[in-house]
Each structure stands twice: as structure tokens, then as C-alpha cells.
Amino acid sequence: MNYSRWTPFLFLAPALAGLAVFRFAPIVVAGAGSFSGMTLTGALEFAGLENYRWLLTDPAFWDSLRITLIFNLIINPLQLALAFLLAMLIFQPGRGIWVYRTLLVLPMAVSTGLSAVLFKLVLDPNLGPLNGILEWAGIGAQPFYRAAEQAMGTLIGIATWKGAGYWMLFLLAGLHAIPASVQEAAMIDGATPWQRFRLVTLPLMRRPMAFVLVADTAINFLFFAPVYILTGGGPNGATSVLMFEAYRSAFTFSDIGRALAISSFLLAILAVIIVLEFRLMRSPEDRR
Amino acid sequence: MTIQRRQFLAGASGAVLMGTTGLARAQTASLSVPWMGWPDEQVAPLMDAFEEASGIGIEYERLPITELFNTLEVRLSARNGLPDAYLVDGPLTASYAARGHLMALDGLMEGELGRYVPSTLVQGSYDDTLYALPLGTSSQVLFYNKAHFAEAGLAEPSADPADRMTWEALLELATALTGKAGEFGFAFENTNPYQLLPLPQSWGAEVIGPDGLTATGYVDSQGFIDAMTWYQELFTRHKVAPAGTFEGGIMQEMFGSGQVSMMVGGTWNLEGLKRFADLDFGVVPHPYFASGKPVTATGSWHLGINPRSANLEAAKAFATWLSTPQAMDLFFSLRQYPPALEQIWEERAGTTFVDPAWEIVQYELANTATPRPITPGYREYEEFLRGAMRDIQGGADVAESLARAAASIDREMRKYR
Numbered sequence: 001m002n003y004s005r006w007t008p009f010l011f012l013a014p015a016l017a018g019l020a021v022f023r024f025a026p027i028v029v030a031g032a033g034s035f036s037g038m039t040l041t042g043a044l045e046f047a048g049l050e051n052y053r054w055l056l057t058d059p060a061f062w063d064s065l066r067i068t069l070i071f072n073l074i075i076n077p078l079q080l081a082l083a084f085l086l087a088m089l090i091f092q093p094g095r096g097i098w099v100y101r102t103l104l105v106l107p108m109a110v111s112t113g114l115s116a117v118l119f120k121l122v123l124d125p126n127l128g129p130l131n132g133i134l135e136w137a138g139i140g141a142q143p144f145y146r147a148a149e150q151a152m153g154t155l156i157g158i159a160t161w162k163g164a165g166y167w168m169l170f171l172l173a174g175l176h177a178i179p180a181s182v183q184e185a186a187m188i189d190g191a192t193p194w195q196r197f198r199l200v201t202l203p204l205m206r207r208p209m210a211f212v213l214v215a216d217t218a219i220n221f222l223f224f225a226p227v228y229i230l231t232g233g234g235p236n237g238a239t240s241v242l243m244f245e246a247y248r249s250a251f252t253f254s255d256i257g258r259a260l261a262i263s264s265f266l267l268a269i270l271a272v273i274i275v276l277e278f279r280l281m282r283s284p285e286d287r288r
Numbered sequence: 289m290t291i292q293r294r295q296f297l298a299g300a301s302g303a304v305l306m307g308t309t310g311l312a313r314a315q316t317a318s319l320s321v322p323w324m325g326w327p328d329e330q331v332a333p334l335m336d337a338f339e340e341a342s343g344i345g346i347e348y349e350r351l352p353i354t355e356l357f358n359t360l361e362v363r364l365s366a367r368n369g370l371p372d373a374y375l376v377d378g379p380l381t382a383s384y385a386a387r388g389h390l391m392a393l394d395g396l397m398e399g400e401l402g403r404y405v406p407s408t409l410v411q412g413s414y415d416d417t418l419y420a421l422p423l424g425t426s427s428q429v430l431f432y433n434k435a436h437f438a439e440a441g442l443a444e445p446s447a448d449p450a451d452r453m454t455w456e457a458l459l460e461l462a463t464a465l466t467g468k469a470g471e472f473g474f475a476f477e478n479t480n481p482y483q484l485l486p487l488p489q490s491w492g493a494e495v496i497g498p499d500g501l502t503a504t505g506y507v508d509s510q511g512f513i514d515a516m517t518w519y520q521e522l523f524t525r526h527k528v529a530p531a532g533t534f535e536g537g538i539m540q541e542m543f544g545s546g547q548v549s550m551m552v553g554g555t556w557n558l559e560g561l562k563r564f565a566d567l568d569f570g571v572v573p574h575p576y577f578a579s580g581k582p583v584t585a586t587g588s589w590h591l592g593i594n595p596r597s598a599n600l601e602a603a604k605a606f607a608t609w610l611s612t613p614q615a616m617d618l619f620f621s622l623r624q625y626p627p628a629l630e631q632i633w634e635e636r637a638g639t640t641f642v643d644p645a646w647e648i649v650q651y652e653l654a655n656t657a658t659p660r661p662i663t664p665g666y667r668e669y670e671e672f673l674r675g676a677m678r679d680i681q682g683g684a685d686v687a688e689s690l691a692r693a694a695a696s697i698d699r700e701m702r703k704y705r
Contacts, residue, residue, distance in 0.1 A: 235679040
């Protein structure tokens with residue numbers, strides 16, 4: 001067997017190349033591009049810190065940052081909690097459990113864009129069937145994504161409808177990985193179901209939960225398609241998350257410098273938040 | 289081993305085959321042309337006629353209006369050969385031309401410009417050069433359902449521009465009609481600056497600064513706020529109009545099917561409403577505010593050529609063909625935009641244009657038609673203002689929405705200063 005210390009790297013090379021081309025290169029391009037501007041005729045020119053200076057003095061940017069943070073402060077814990085709850089509910093084998101499992105995972109099969117289009121029809125304030133049902137039930141029609149007060153909630157609802165089942169799968173795998181012997185030992189020691197959940201299940205679920213929280217955060221900071229399809233950042237800027245601001249700058253207003261500055265800023269915040277999340281989710285053993 | 293070689297050969301021959309079809313395509317140029325999302329029966333006959341006349345293939349994509357603008361923006365900013373030619377909304381000529389996305393057409397149309405209605409050439413020009421070939425202009429009129437008026441016991445409004453209805457009178461009619469014969473008394477066909485700018489303009493407000501690059505102080509001026517507050521109350525206070533109907537074509541459907549009794553809309557409805565066999569409608573001039581002056585929307589579609597197109601000759605042939613009376617008469621018969629060629633006006637003077645609706649249109653084009661702001665930043669202006677108009681319709685605070693739009697427009701205008 002011809003083995004050298006480089007052999008592992010040989011096998012890793014394709015994955016590393018993919019990572020370099022599809023992950024690191026765009027980050028470098030965005031970072032460098034955020035210090036440049038584009039003339040009207042499409043020529044790139046060095047702009048120094050101008051894009052960032054503009055951004056930091058632009059109230060629309062601060063509004064958008066606030067909206068992005070609020071969105072994530074709500075949606076990430078919500079999706080994690082719901083995913084965990086769903087995983088616990090369908091963890092215990094029972095008759096017909098596969099029906100529930102299928103139902104919960106089904107939204108995954110619908111693409112994000114398509115689910116936004118579906119909900120646009122279902123929630124249409126004038127013609128949508130949901131308002132028909134609400135009126136029939138005496139609750140009254142709701143404006144949903146057309147009103148500033150409800151738009152963010154509507155988007156969170158749609159994203160969670162699609163996301164909860166997906167993240168549940170990872171937590172379900174985590175639950176199955178907890179050795180039955182540990183639970184049995186706790187039972188023999190006389191632990192109540194609540195004690196077993198709090199002192200055995202929860203601590204052993206730290207790692208899958210950390211993964212779900214971090215991955216979910218990364219996805220939700222880049223939340224875009226439903227905003228584009230349903231609200232266009234409105235009403236009155238209520239759903240103008242940073243990704244949408246960046247998109248509009250790049251593709252509607254041909255201001256590529258501002259778009260890349262927003263993207264770079266977003267990446268920096270995301271990195272900080274993910275580091276914080278990892279620290280938060282670290283188990284006591286890892287801390288030593 | 290043999291299997292591998294066979295697979296390789298299959299792959300290689302496939303690649304060769306793809307290569308040759310690529311060549312064949314390049315020889316018989318096929319134009320890529322994004323188009324408006326009108327019903328296909330209003331688009332296909334025009335494209336078929338061009339293919340037949342020229343032998344040049346054309347691949348057109350029908351896109352809903354906002355998608356059209358977004359798609360064009362993304363494709364043009366790639367600065368490659370696609371699309372070959374595209375539909376240009378009149379006020380966007382300056383925006384595309386300033387950024388090098390339009391080929392100058394002066395050479396191509398040399399000696400031909402005298403055949404056009406002058407205002408359409410103004411819309412298609414930037415820096416005294418024609419960049420976008422006019423296909424038509426536009427005008428807005430008030431459509432009303434005659435049966436609904438009879439049912440509610442109301443006298444029909446006058447078609448004489450001298451006797452033009454005020455918005456105040458329209459509101460009274462709309463209130464009387466709402467819930468009687470139709471569900472809603474009145475609606476604007478669309479929710480965008482093209483359709484709604486005549487409200488603040490009729491109120492007496494200026495809608496953009498004299499430099500064409502300043503929105504603050506204009507879009508958020510008191511006159512603009514008052515006019516848009518009046519607009520908002522149609523939906524929130526008087527409830528005579530259906531809110532949140534932003535999809536193209538919905539309002540024609542609602543008026544045609546009798547859900548809405550009056551509609552301000554474009555001349556294309558004269559053709560489009562024919563499919564509602566039971567509908568008996570009348571046409572009267574666009575209303576105005578009693579305290580202000582009559583103002584109507586105008587401006588329309590043009591054809592632009594991408595200067596980077598790999599099929600420039602074919603694209604020019606398309607433009608040249610679209611300047612012929614035959615092509616423009618066909619375009620008119622499909623969509624009924626007021627023609628850009630003087631010849632169509634003359635040829636149809638004794639037939640189509642004796643219709644009272646077209647007499648109103650000719651009066652408006654000569655007297656009240658007011659083009660949208662002329663600015664290289666019209667794209668930005670329209671995008672933010674359309675958002676604000678939709679929010680206002682949905683009940684958002686009018687002054688706040690307009691102030692936000694004005695600030696955003698000014699921010700994006702900086703690149704043109």
C-alpha cells in the first residue's frame with residue numbers, strides 16, 4: 001500500500017476545490033467589490049470606504065438591519081422549538097406514525113419560491129380561500145402580507161411551515177442516537193418523565209440542537225424569495241430585510257457597490273452571531 | 289473497457305452534434321426579445337407576421353409588467369448580447385440610454401422621423417438622439433357600465449371634454465353605485481405612477497424637481513399628500529374601490545364581469561372588453577379635481593436594440609419592419625394603443641377613429657396628456673413610488689409613505705448627479 005501523508009488531502013481535494021470556488025471565492029469577490037463602485041456605463045472603479053460610509057449614514061439601511069435582526073430573533077428560536085416539539089411527538093413509535101412523519105416532512109418537497117406563490121394565493125386578502133374561511137367563521141378577513149403589522153408574521157409563518165419539518169429530521173436523528181440504556185438507568189433511579197427530559201434528553205441533544213440553530217440562522221439571515229414574491233419589502237418597508245435591500249441595489253438600481261457592502265456587512269454579523277450561538281450551545285464538558 | 293469507450297464515443301458524438309446545431313442556429317439568427325405579458329393572441333400575430341416577412345426567427349417571452357422591468361435590468365446589467373431587442377417603456381429611454389443599453393437609431397431611421405407623432409419621438413429620445421422606436425402612445429379614459437347606471441337610476445355622464453366630470457362628482461356616483469348593481473363603484477385599472485400621477489398633477493402638485501433628480505419637496509409635498517389621501521379614502525373610508533388588486537388584467541376582468549361599475553383605464557380596454565358579451569359600456573373623459581386642472585396619462589411602449597447584440601442586422605430588420613405602416617396597423621389592431629405613425633391616424637380616420645371614445649382620446653392627446661417625469665432615474669422613481677402607492681392603497685400613513693419614497697428616490701438618484 002503506497003501511503004503518504006498527502007493521501008488524505010488527495011481525497012479531500014474535490015470537496016476543498018468546491019468549497020474554494022463556490023464559497024470562499026464569492027466571499028473574496030464580495031469583500032473586494034464592496035470597496036468599488038460601478039459607473040453608469042458599467043466600468044468598475046475603486047471607491048474606498050465610500051459604500052460603507054453611505055450605508056452607515058442611510059436610515060433605510062438601519063431600518064433594514066433592525067428588521068433583519070427582529071426577524072431572526074423570532075424565527076430561529078421558534079423554528080428550533082417547534083422542530084424539537086415535532087421530533088418529540090413523532091419519536092415514539094405508534095400505529096400510523098409514518099403518516100404524521102410524512103405530513104411533517106412534505107413541505108420540504110415544495111421549493112421556497114413555490115411555497116411563497118402558493119401562500120400568495122391562499123392568503124390573498126381579496127380572493128384567497130383562507131379569508132373566505134375566516135369570514136365564514138366570523139373572525140373577519142385579514143390583510144396578511146398587505147399590512148405592515150401582519151406582513152412579518154405572515155413571512156415567519158410561511159418560512160416555519162416549510163422549515164420546521166426539515167429541522168425536525170435532524171433532531172429526530174439526534175433523539176434516536178440517545179442510548180436507550182441511559183434513559184433506562186434514569187427510569188430505574190426513579191426519575192419522572194419531566195426529569196428525564198430535562199436532565200437526560202435535553203443535555204444529550206445539545207449538539208444536534210446547536211447544529212440546527214446555527215444552520216437555521218445562516219439560512220434565515222439570507223431569507224429572500226418570499227419577500228421578493230409576497231411583499232417586495234413592504235408594506236412601508238416592514239419586511240425589507242438586508243438580503244432584499246442588497247438584491248434591489250444590485251439588480252434594480254444597478255448600484256453593485258452598495259449591494260456588495262450590504263452582503264459583506266451581513267456576512268460579518270452572521271459570523272459574530274454564529275460564534276455566539278456556538279458558545280451558548282456548548283456543553284459543560286466541551287468548555288473544559 | 290469497451291463499455292467505457294462506447295460511452296465516451298456517445299458523449300463525443302453528442303458534443304459534436306450540439307456543436308453543429310449551434311452553428312446552424314448562428315446562421316439562421318433567431319432574435320431573443322422580451323415582451324409584455326399581454327394575452328398571446330395580442331402578441332403572436334405580430335411576431336408571426338415579422339417572421340413571415342423577414343425569414344428571421346423570433347423568440348419572444350411574455351412577462352408581466354414588473355417582471356419585465358426586473359428581468360431586463362438583470363439581463364442588461366450582464367452587458368452581453370442578450371436580449372437582442374426589447375420593449376422600452378417611454379420614460380425609461382433615458383435610463384437605458386445613459387447606461388449604454390440602447391443603440392442610437394438616428395441612422396437607421398434617417399429621413400423617416402417625419403412620419404411620427406412628435407410627442408412619441410420625444411419619449412424615445414435622450415440627448416437629442418432617438419434611442420427607442422415608438423410603437424404607440426397611450427391615453428386614459430373613464431369606462432362605465434351602462435346597465436349599472438340604469439339600475440341605480442343615475443344619469444349617464446357626458447362624453448364632452450368641455451363637460452368633464454370632477455373627481456368629487458365621481459365619488460358621489462361611485463358611492464351611489466357601490467353595492468347596488470356591482471360590488472364596487474369605481475377602480476383605477478392599475479396601481480402605479482403612470483396611472484396615478486395625474487391625481488397630484490391635477491391637484492396642482494409638481495411631481496419631481498426641475499433638475500429631474502430631486503423627489504424630496506415634490507413627492508412628499510402637501511399637494512401630493514392631499515391627492516393621495518383622497519385616493520386612499522376611496523379604499524379605506526368610502527370603500528367604493530377594491531383594495532389590493534395589483535395583478536395585471538384583474539381590473540379589466542372585474543369591470544367586464546360587472547363587479548366594478550366604473551374604471552379609469554387605457555384604450556386597450558376598447559378591444560379587451562369585447563370578450564364580455566353581456567357588457568354594455570360607455571366611455572367619457574378622465575375626471576379631474578374641481579380645484580385643479582385636467583391631466584391625463586400618456587406615453588407608451590418603444591422598441592430598443594441592445595448595442596451588444598450578436599444579431600444586430602436581424603434586430604435592425606425587426607425595428608425597420610416595426611416602422612412600416614403595415615406592421616404598425618397590425619400592432620394597433622391587436623392592442624389599440626393610440627398610433628405613433630401619423631399615417632395610421634389618417635387611414636383609420638373615417639373608420640376606427642369616428643368612435644366617440646377615440647374623439648375623446650384625440651382631444652386628450654392634444655390638450656391634457658402629460659408625460660411622466662423625464663429623468664435618467666425614472667426606474668428608481670417609479671419603483672419606490674409604486675411601492676408607496678400600493679402601501680397607501682392598503683391604508684398606510686400617506687405622508688410617511690411618500691416621505692420614505694422621496695428619501696429613497698433621492699438616495700438612488702445620487703449616481704446620476
